[in-house]
Amino acid sequence: MIALVPVRAGRLPLGGAEAVAEAGGRALLVGDGTVEAAVELTGVASDVRTWEQAGFSPGAWSAVLGPVLRGEDVVILPNAPDGRDLAPRLAYALDLPLLAGAVAVRNDGATVARQGGLIMEDIVVDGPFVATLQPGVRGAEADPALEAPVPQPLDIDQPREAGVDLSGGRAVDAEVIEVIPPDPATMDLSEAPRIVSGGAGLGSKATMDVLGQVAEALGCSAGGTRVITDWGWLPFERQIGTTGVTVHPELYLAFGISGAVQHVAGLGDPAHVISVNTDASCPMMSLADLAVVTDAPALVAELARRLEVDQPGAEHD
Numbered sequence: 281m282i283a284l285v286p287v288r289a290g291r292l293p294l295g296g297a298e299a300v301a302e303a304g305g306r307a308l309l310v311g312d313g314t315v316e317a318a319v320e321l322t323g324v325a326s327d328v329r330t331w332e333q334a335g336f337s338p339g340a341w342s343a344v345l346g347p348v349l350r351g352e353d354v355v356i357l358p359n360a361p362d363g364r365d366l367a368p369r370l371a372y373a374l375d376l377p378l379l380a381g382a383v384a385v386r387n388d389g390a391t392v393a394r395q396g397g398l399i400m401e402d403i404v405v406d407g408p409f410v411a412t413l414q415p416g417v418r419g420a421e422a423d424p425a426l427e428a429p430v431p432q433p434l435d436i437d438q439p440r441e442a443g444v445d446l447s448g449g450r451a452v453d454a455e456v457i458e459v460i461p462p463d464p465a466t467m468d469l470s471e472a473p474r475i476v477s478g479g480a481g482l483g484s485k486a487t488m489d490v491l492g493q494v495a496e497a498l499g500c501s502a503g504g505t506r507v508i509t510d511w512g513w514l515p516f517e518r519q520i521g522t523t524g525v526t527v528h529p530e531l532y533l534a535f536g537i538s539g540a541v542q543h544v545a546g547l548g549d550p551a552h553v554i555s556v557n558t559d560a561s562c563p564m565m566s567l568a569d570l571a572v573v574t575d576a577p578a579l580v581a582e583l584a585r586r587l588e589v590d591q592p593g594a595e596h597d
């Protein structure tokens with residue numbers, strides 16, 4: 281097995297390290313800043329090859345990488361935007377089946393989530409295949425005994441061997457005109473780097489609405505617990521947890537959330553957690569780097585005032 285991970289500006293995509301862990305530590309990094317990105321695989325990867333490429337050309341890359349990857353039994357890509365673009369083109373170039381959105385990959389197939397995760401289907405494949413792995417499900421535990429990988433540049437004259445002109449030639453690729461950062465208010469929560477989240481302790485939908493505006497003013501995405509999505513304070517696709525979205529933020533701010541296991545199980549491994557709660561000993565406060573014991577609606581109102589956010593109808597002192 282090998283993970284094929286598209287890289288941008290020296291950073292792995294969401295789920296990049298997990299794809300490498302799932303592939304047993306073998307990785308081929310492609311894109312811009314591959315050697316810097318390889319550092320993020322310390323403890324996870326044992327064998328890293330790199331193919332440094334400017335821009336993103338999934339059609340041309342697939343045509344070149346097809347022959348390079350032909351001997352592999354399984355090629356795993358992260359199911360993040362670039363991986364999703366590259367995987368079907370690579371599967372076509374290799375003439376192999378693609379198992380998209382897998383939650384686990386094996387040598388003989390994969391478990392794939394269907395109908396938004398309601399059904400798990402085990403697919404057995406007789407022969408090699410390409411798979412995309414859903415970020416945030418398998419994790420990538422670092423092995424402290426594993427040293428930082430020493431990336432080896434891919435040693436082929438790709439355009440000549442594959443008969444592909446990377447400047448346009450034979451492969452069909454969309455032209456990237458501009459890369460626009462996602463809007464935190466509407467982006468997929470599973471890819472959001474900073475999340476402000478609300479729970480029952482907010483006391484009202486009006487306060488959750490203001491918290492949403494506070495999140496926007498801070499450049500964060502808004503999420504919440506199942507209790508408040510059941511109450512209609514937030515749309516269901518903003519629910520975080522086992523029966524909602526699995527998230528992977530660097531920063532998670534929890535307002536009035538108890539930290540039930542079904543919620544926390546969907547949190548990934550945030551680098552920083554801030555929790556605001558009147559109960560100093562609830563699980564969410566134990567998880568937090570910064571635990572603020574105070575009234576959440578009052579703090580939301582104060583943040584809104586300082587950030588000059590409108591707060592019509594919010595209930596607070």
Ligand SMILES: Cc1cc2nc3c(=O)[nH]c(=O)nc-3n(C[C@H](O)[C@H](O)[C@H](O)COP(=O)(O)OP(=O)(O)OC[C@H]3O[C@@H](n4cnc5c(N)ncnc54)[C@H](O)[C@@H]3O)c2cc1C
Nearest residue numbers: 479480481505506521522523524536537538540543558576
């Ligand atoms: C099968 C199953 C699946 C589930 N899936 C999910 C899921 O995907 N996601 C999910 O979130 N839940 C899920 N749940 C529900 C989960 O068990 C909890 O009930 C839920 O997460 C609790 O949400 P909460 O923290 O908003 O509410 P509560 O547990 O009621 O906590 C409210 C918190 O607010 C605090 N509080 C109260 N007043 C204030 C105040 N004025 N200021 C500050 N803090 C205050 C309280 O101290 C408390 O800690 C699931 C449950 C089941 C059985």
